[in-house]
Amino acid sequence: MKEQVIRFEINGEKAEVYADPTLSLLHLLRSRFNLIGTKEGCRKGECGTCTVLLDGQAVNSCLVPAGKVEGKKVLTIEGVTREGALKGKRVHPLQQSFVEKGAVQCGFCTPGMVMSAYALLRDNPSPSPEQVREAISGNLCRCSGYKQIEEAVLEAAKTMQEKQG
Ligand code: FES
Ligand code: FES
Structure with missing residues (x-):
């Protein structure tokens, strides 16, 4: 066209x-x-x-x-990284949690996972594990690191809440 x-x-x-x-x-x-x-x-x-x-x-x-x-x-994802940098960090707390919780294996799914999690936490800053699983249900990880990814999102939610509180 x-x-x-x-x-x-x-x-x-x-x-x-x-x-x-x-x-x-x-x-x-x-x-x-x-x-x-x-x-x-x-x-x-x-x-x-x-x-x-x-x-x-x-x-x-x-x-x-x-x-x-x-x-x-x-x-x-570049905008999310920059948001972290604007707060004086190397990356966004979500990205940091992914690294700390071992949720990045080959890393191919990671930007998409982070974006889905970012959208979730924006609407629901304190999600349940089920809500995290639901939010990332459209994101496939061929390395099958779903448990670590779920933990990373829950951990980031906690960190982000503490910073605000
Ligand atoms: S590349 Fe868009 S959903 Fe797979
Ligand atoms: S970490 Fe490899 S596809 Fe998810």
Whole structure:
């Protein structure tokens, strides 16, 4: 399809790009903005490695046409890392917990897992283990580190609550 201008916000900054509106948001982020933290897995909405937040909702970016992000806010894993850095840390507390709890094996699923967990904790700062499992149910980990991932999210929730309290 003919390229058109698409204006939106990425990680808190205004973005403008000429692109085919049928291109996936996943490709737009990786190829046009070099935001390669968002991973490409199945390309059909089944693995969750491409998860980003679109106006605060976790979505599979491989299924979102670029034209649909016009006027919207996109948050990627790079934005989450930067949020941690702005608070004087190397990374976001969620990412820190993933490392500390051994929830990163090959790491391919990690950005998508973190984004799903981020969306959960934003809406529900103190989730139950079941709620964590539900939130990451669309994210596949081929290394099967689900238990550690669940623990990492619960630990991050605790840390983030303590910091606020
Ligand atoms: S690459 Fe998007 S869900 Fe698998
Ligand atoms: S850590 Fe390897 S896919 Fe999850």
